Amino acid sequence: MTINIPASVGMPVEEVDTPCLLVDLDAFDRNIDTMAGFMKKHGLRHRAHAKTHKSSDIAIIQVERGGAVGVCCQKVSEAEALVSAGVRDVLVSNQVVTPKKIERLAALATRARVLVCVDDLGNVDDLSAAAQKYGVTIECLVEMDVGAGRCGVRPGADAVALARKIDAAPGLKFAGLQAYQGKAQHVHDFEDRRGLIDKAVGMVRDTVELLKAEGLTCDIIAGAGTGSYYFEGDSGVYNELQCGSYIFMDADYQRVKDDKGGFIGEFDNALFIYTTVMSKTKTDRAICDAGLKAQSVDSGLPVIFGRDDVTYIGASDEHGVISDPDNKLRLGDKLKLVPGHCDPTVNVHDWYVGIRNGRVEALWPVTARGMCL
Amino acid sequence: MTINIPASVGMPVEEVDTPCLLVDLDAFDRNIDTMAGFMKKHGLRHRAHAKTHKSSDIAIIQVERGGAVGVCCQKVSEAEALVSAGVRDVLVSNQVVTPKKIERLAALATRARVLVCVDDLGNVDDLSAAAQKYGVTIECLVEMDVGAGRCGVRPGADAVALARKIDAAPGLKFAGLQAYQGKAQHVHDFEDRRGLIDKAVGMVRDTVELLKAEGLTCDIIAGAGTGSYYFEGDSGVYNELQCGSYIFMDADYQRVKDDKGGFIGEFDNALFIYTTVMSKTKTDRAICDAGLKAQSVDSGLPVIFGRDDVTYIGASDEHGVISDPDNKLRLGDKLKLVPGHCDPTVNVHDWYVGIRNGRVEALWPVTARGMCL
Structure with missing residues (x-):
């Protein structure tokens, strides 16, 4: 728990190390x-x-x-x-x-x-x-x-x-x-x-x-x-x-839908897996650093937040495969993933990095991470 | 890492706390x-x-x-x-x-x-x-x-x-x-x-x-x-x-099959998720304490080792649902699960409990657990 803290308070979000959990405060x-x-x-x-x-x-x-x-x-x-x-x-x-x-x-x-x-x-x-x-x-x-x-x-x-x-x-x-x-x-x-x-x-x-x-x-x-x-x-x-x-x-x-057939909307996405493009050798895809050890895919793959031009299409242990049909992504680019299922995703991380106004405001340990006994 | 150690050296395997990783040494x-x-x-x-x-x-x-x-x-x-x-x-x-x-x-x-x-x-x-x-x-x-x-x-x-x-x-x-x-x-x-x-x-x-x-x-x-x-x-x-x-x-x-159409057999199952039946209110199913936070199900559900009478059929965060058609299982019974995929399963645990001749012989920390940076 004491090593590998992905951020420090005051740091701009772009400098936060990946993959890690971001909380939009x-x-x-x-x-x-x-x-x-x-x-x-x-x-x-x-x-x-x-x-x-x-x-x-x-x-x-x-x-x-x-x-x-x-x-x-x-x-x-x-x-x-x-x-x-x-x-x-x-x-x-x-x-x-x-x-x-x-x-x-x-x-x-x-x-x-x-x-x-x-x-x-x-x-x-x-x-x-x-x-x-x-x-x-x-x-x-x-x-x-x-x-x-x-x-x-x-x-x-x-x-x-x-x-x-x-x-x-x-x-x-x-x-x-x-x-x-x-x-x-x-x-x-x-x-x-x-x-x-x-x-x-x-x-x-x-x-x-x-x-x-x-x-x-x-x-x-x-x-x-x-x-x-x-x-x-x-x-x-x-x-x-x-x-x-x-x-x-x-x-x-x-x-999940509401009574008007729209999606339930009273709560906002507040948790993301922050990830970096770590390999870009193909025009139509990119590889990011968040795979199966940065999330649980039991309820489906994550959704890339705020982007409709790129799609997370596959996960292996330490890699995520991203479809990038218009060749928009570059090595080092960062993306926010909405986890498929929060609870078991949180369980593989040690820290929450709380963000407000583009800067790190809070670092919260995942106190009971791995406590399954 | 220092709390919640599921076993101690010399302990009979039946006393090991669950869910945890067992290694057949x-x-x-x-x-x-x-x-x-x-x-x-x-x-x-x-x-x-x-x-x-x-x-x-x-x-x-x-x-x-x-x-x-x-x-x-x-x-x-x-x-x-x-x-x-x-x-x-x-x-x-x-x-x-x-x-x-x-x-x-x-x-x-x-x-x-x-x-x-x-x-x-x-x-x-x-x-x-x-x-x-x-x-x-x-x-x-x-x-x-x-x-x-x-x-x-x-x-x-x-x-x-x-x-x-x-x-x-x-x-x-x-x-x-x-x-x-x-x-x-x-x-x-x-x-x-x-x-x-x-x-x-x-x-x-x-x-x-x-x-x-x-x-x-x-x-x-x-x-x-x-x-x-x-x-x-x-x-x-x-x-x-x-x-x-x-x-x-x-x-x-x-x-995975070998050249004779059988399954590859040169290696033995050495890793298990040890689990306990924690609820038994139905004649045809049992609930065990190993769910999505004790394993990764990205490559399918675990297989119950050495038993053809019971089957692991579903996982939620902290529960596994076991089909028990002949009502064989009782509250407190322990089972060994062969993980669907070892690598991300290991990543949610802090300890390996090494077993030989029915007793705990080794406790190995999962040294790099969660180290995804």
Whole structure:
């Protein structure tokens, strides 16, 4: 982390070393404010998803400027890194099932408010034992599968049985429901996306009623992402939303459409992979220095920002192939790439280089880079 | 790097934390010995490609046990990390074109033998100026595009002109040709692969003759990878091969066929992503803890090692979806995944956990992890 810093504060952007992550700080601030405005207007809590950025600097901005109640993490190690950097309210929005990780989660709860998702009855016993060992309370959300086909119990009776067990377990507090429809986020058509969330909302509403009949209150009814938050926000059921990608946006989210058939436009591109043309031996193509080790291409190739004359058409380990039909590019030219998928792209970098007015204003480490344990 | 070490030496493999990289040290040693035997038998030099592993421990094993003359790196920062760890002969098998990186390359040549690839006449002037500034010699290979369509000048006259300029430049030494046919490596059919390499060999042979007529000798005629090294090795033209993936193998290389229509079998799977089942709420699927942040899926999804009853069918940021039609898996079960593509998978991890006889024998840092500058 201490070597290979691609920039220094005050440097003109053209001098920043590549490949690296650039953050357009004006766009970033607008994204923070837009989401904060939505949450305030709708009387919702925002628990920003830190898996997108893995940065303590950004997490703290989301809380202090953006009004978030805290953050979500996907891994205990990610949560540890952010708590160590000053974040005090963390939901591990995932299952924690192995003995070592459960022990670390309980230890973390001595230093911060810690919540976790649960989808297994046996896991309740293990979490309870660890919480008692450390003399802490771990707040548990029952995770339900509301259509994503991934983690989570079935809504209804299974969720109620799990909530009842958590409620009775020493050291644990039943805090509510986790009902994230991850599959809906990138469904491009607006009405298709709405339909998936409507189904999820129905399942959540029914389960909340069943829980209420058992005397179990859901302080937190959580879910939603950048592709669907307005649906959950308007549902009258969800009260804590977990958007992450809104701060950066990525090429795949920009293929998601709004209710008028246009692309969702309330957030701006704030994250780029900065890259240099490193080989130009052909008139119709150029090779840049950002390949598979500077980004993840799981959701498609990056889009070259602000240029319609050149196209990123292929990636190998350390090279990107750029189609340059009009022979516009020259050796040393720099380009900004909008990543296909922000979250795993951020995970291969150590630094964010924050830019405003053409100069470096901030250098933020990717605090929890690589923390997958 | 100092936190989140997934194992300790002596630990049984079952206790290793997940997700992490496991190295089967017996298979790894066999791969090292097999490649060393081939090179010795054919009187070839091996310059092992360190971009595959980014590890100083492995680079040193490749030199000391495997007889390699040195290593290839793709980035100056990768070369710096390995030189700092004791490697003394490094080819940056790539173009280095920006002022800061050229300066660092020259500075590195004060501490180790440093070679670099060149495909631009102007770049020769810049490299020469930096070499003179540091009082060093940088050895330059003329990179030719022999069919990959990426970096490199055209074989023939363009290559000769570049070689002549390097030869005349103070501080530089014309050391030979880089002629890597990267596109051929993963062509599954044996004869198709041979055809592509035969074409490359022809271009190299012709250019070597042209250079000879100008009084320019190629000490090094370099290229080849794990999918094609026997072709270049038999060519009578190439003398320095640059295989990397052979030490680990990956799922995509195992779809490459040999001359009998079977899969290439001289190397064993030595690298795995170790993963735990973290959610099991459905009879026909399981969710494991290795998703897009524990691997790169650019060349396809991983294959579950040693199991034909379960299949890895989908990856999201921190989850893998496993088809489990016979409901065999249980919460906490561990699996070994063969990565779809080793190189960018290694780049998201900080540690290799070396296993022999079911116990942890070695912990190797991924020395140059994330070093893309």
